[in-house]
Amino acid sequence: MSAATPLAGHFAPNSLPYRDGHIGLVELGEGPTVGYLHGMLGNPGPHAVLEQLAAAGHRVVAPSLPGFTGSSEPDGLRTLHDWVVATSEVIDVAGLTGAPLVASSVGAMMALELAAVRPEAFGPMVLVAPFGLWDDNDPVADPFGTTLSVQRQMLTEDAAASAAFFDDPADLPADMVVEHGVHRYLTRTAAAQLIWPLPEWGLAARLHRVANPVTLVHGAKDRIIPASYLERWAKALPNVVGTHLVDDAGHQADFDQPGEIAKIAAGAFA
Template sequence: MARMTAGTGAAPLDLAAPWGGRSQVADLDGPVHWVDFGGPEGAPAVVLVHGLGGSHLNWVQIASPLADTYRVRALDLAGFGLTPGHDRSTTVHANAELLARFLEEVVGAPAILVANSMGGMVALLLASARPDLVDGLALISPSLPTERHPPDRGVALAFLVQATPFVGERVVTNFERRLTDQQRVSRTVNLCFADPTRSDAGVFDASVALSAYRRSLQGVDAGYVKAARSLLRVLRGPGRYAALIRGVSKPVLLIHGEKDRLVPVGAARRAAADNPGWRTVFLPGVGHTPQLEVPDVVLGHLRTWLADTAPPAK
């Protein structure tokens, strides 16, 4: 079992405890933090994969209810949450490889991947490269080709700055230093929610605590920028990425917020049209993180799809 270390203070390994999660650390060529939400032994495995700038906390409102029927785990990708990234790559391809190792060495079986935003891209990359490890994909506002449907202008500008060599790291670091941890989390909520008043107070406070801890870690901003750049590189080859997506043969559920500022709903509608075998749900008045903004709605759609895709053993 790997140990968590940081610049200052102990890692807050109890953040998911109020929602029934137990922190674990696996050694996968370095510590990888994950949360065990339990579930019946022998039940189909469900692994929750967060997006850019996210963590295991992105799933706490739906993980425990899913664990009534499924064996549920959430991991922090390299460079995010409580998984350090300064000594390993944080690109989407590297995190797809890390997810593969997690499934092989921790889960020990193929799994249904429930993935949001960048995590959706990571899950799609894995399903393409290692279909033997994936039983199905529930993609929640995933990163998709957007060449005909550009994101919000402010979002596009931020990504353009982050993609600029040397400038991106400096801008992100200087901007983050000016914000309190509460302001950091509020900024994320305002960006990712269509209605920020839907933010859960407990999740908000846990996210503030996580933000405070991450200030003590080395290379956090550089890891974030590296991940963002790798995501943009995939999106700059929209034809190749779209072909990869079409080549995924596993069952797919797509849930997308119609008020998503980061991945416009038009991109999701096009992906759904290109992949008619998918089950698709579009949520009016919902932003980029539906599992946080309207968790009960997302949970209902997930349960219905999971019952058809990976019915629990009786």
């Protein structure tokens, strides 16, 4: 899979004011609104899972958290509390308050943190491989203590699935190559702020407050968060309505198997 091709007439890149800067926003499709909160790969254009959700009849709104693709660098985000407040503000700015949500990886973790303190923030949630739990006997791997090429192998089972983030198109102008590289660096840095050196902020003690219906999804070949964590999340959350282990998918199953994620979301939001 190469970088995703937009659905004709439905792709509208936006930049919305946020504090003293802006947030990036990808919007696709028409119909009932569904939010998408990205994982470690950010929002590298209208990638395939957004296209698939739009093709299923949704208006998909995908904001970028501070520092991630297309958004201003984070300012004053020193603690988890700062990030939760920022996520809450981003959801409001993007017009997603109360909407169903698909969230992946670090985005799924932030969705759970926000849902624990602001129940009205989201409707039903489909969460793909959230960070936030830890088991010493089955630890989460460190995706930052390695090379960029190895990190890519850890994020998606199919290297081509993450091409929109990691690869520079051959015909991209030189100045855009530099900009793409800067976005890639800032996105990785922002993700590291959330989960490094230990991706565990005490979320387990707050999960009892998450009242939203939650559908859990995990890639069977996740090299960062073991697939066994699917069952850990199912036991920890009070309102799990479905669990799905997706074959041939790594940590970001939303990139590896976007059609399957969109199908799961369609069922969860019906």
